[in-house]
Amino acid sequence: MTYISKIGLCLFLSGTLAIASNSILEKKSDLIQNGKTIGFVQILTPVEIIKSNKENSVIKIKGFRLENYPQMIVRDIKRKELYAEFKDETIANNSFKILKTYEDEYGEVWHEVEGEFTVSTNTLTKDKDNLYLNAKKTYERTCSMCHHLPLSTAYTVNQWPQQIESMMEQVALDDTTKNLIIKYLQQNAADAK
Ligand code: HEC
Incomplete structure (x- = not known):
């Protein structure tokens, strides 16, 4: 008992x-x-x-x-x-x-x-799914305007922030959107899992 x-x-x-x-x-x-x-x-x-x-x-x-x-x-x-x-x-x-x-x-x-x-x-x-869905949509919308949407697996966790920084010459993102996209890409990067 x-x-x-x-x-x-x-x-x-x-x-x-x-x-x-x-x-x-x-x-x-x-x-x-x-x-x-x-x-x-x-x-x-x-x-x-x-x-x-x-x-x-x-x-x-x-x-x-x-x-x-x-x-x-x-x-x-x-x-x-x-x-x-x-x-x-x-x-x-x-x-x-x-x-x-x-x-x-x-x-x-x-x-x-x-x-x-x-x-x-x-x-x-606690609603992770909704937040990730929003991150994914923001990424897809923002990063497919001028070229094909890059695959998140095209770069590693450590490479993505620099890729986004270099993109800032082309596209002006507010701090929140930029960091949301960086984190979304890092969490789905080539070596993320
Ligand atoms: C206003 C247009 C525009 C937008 C919006 C844009 N890009 Fe680009 N992107 C470019 C151009 C132009 C190039 C090619 C020239 C260059 O490398 O700077 C490029 C190249 C790239 C490359 C390849 C770089 C390389 O070294 O081969 C990656 C990765 C990339 N973009 C990611 C992104 C991501 C992620 C976003 C969303 C935050 C984004 N782009 C949004 C214009 C844009």
Whole structure:
């Protein structure tokens, strides 16, 4: 009987955790810690909601950063999709807990990190499908005006931001649209999966 109720409890807990990590940034949002804005989290970044009310949510961000450049948090060592960026090195170092340390093929030291921050609740969504559909449509509409729509797999996660930057001479995109397209292409890039 006790075993059964323990199993039941485990299933219940893992169920709620899975739902909690299923949120995503609908737009770029300021990161707040102890009442101060210390950086931002980029659109389409997956996060875990720790607690939430109508105005604010405490979120957990997990990612990787270079020991020598802790301001930037990226998806992983190979795929440098931007998750978050901080105002300076000290703030960045103080904001995250180091989970693990790695060395890449060039001898650079990386930290796997996690941290908790406050963001506005209206920047988060659990409706990933709708957000991705919107990102896909924005990409298709914006990037097929002058030439065939490029395949997202034509470039790697690390190559796409530069491709988009070079396109900025041709097309003026607002910051949100630009970052939405960059993140959409990175998440569907040649080496994304
Ligand atoms: C206003 C017209 C215009 C729009 C809109 C446009 N492009 Fe282009 N694109 C060009 C032109 C012109 C070239 C070829 C010349 C060049 O490379 O600059 C090109 C070339 C490219 C290339 C090939 C570059 C290479 O090195 O071979 C890629 C990739 C690309 N565009 C991606 C995009 C993406 C992604 C978007 C949407 C954000 C986009 N383009 C929107 C005009 C446009």
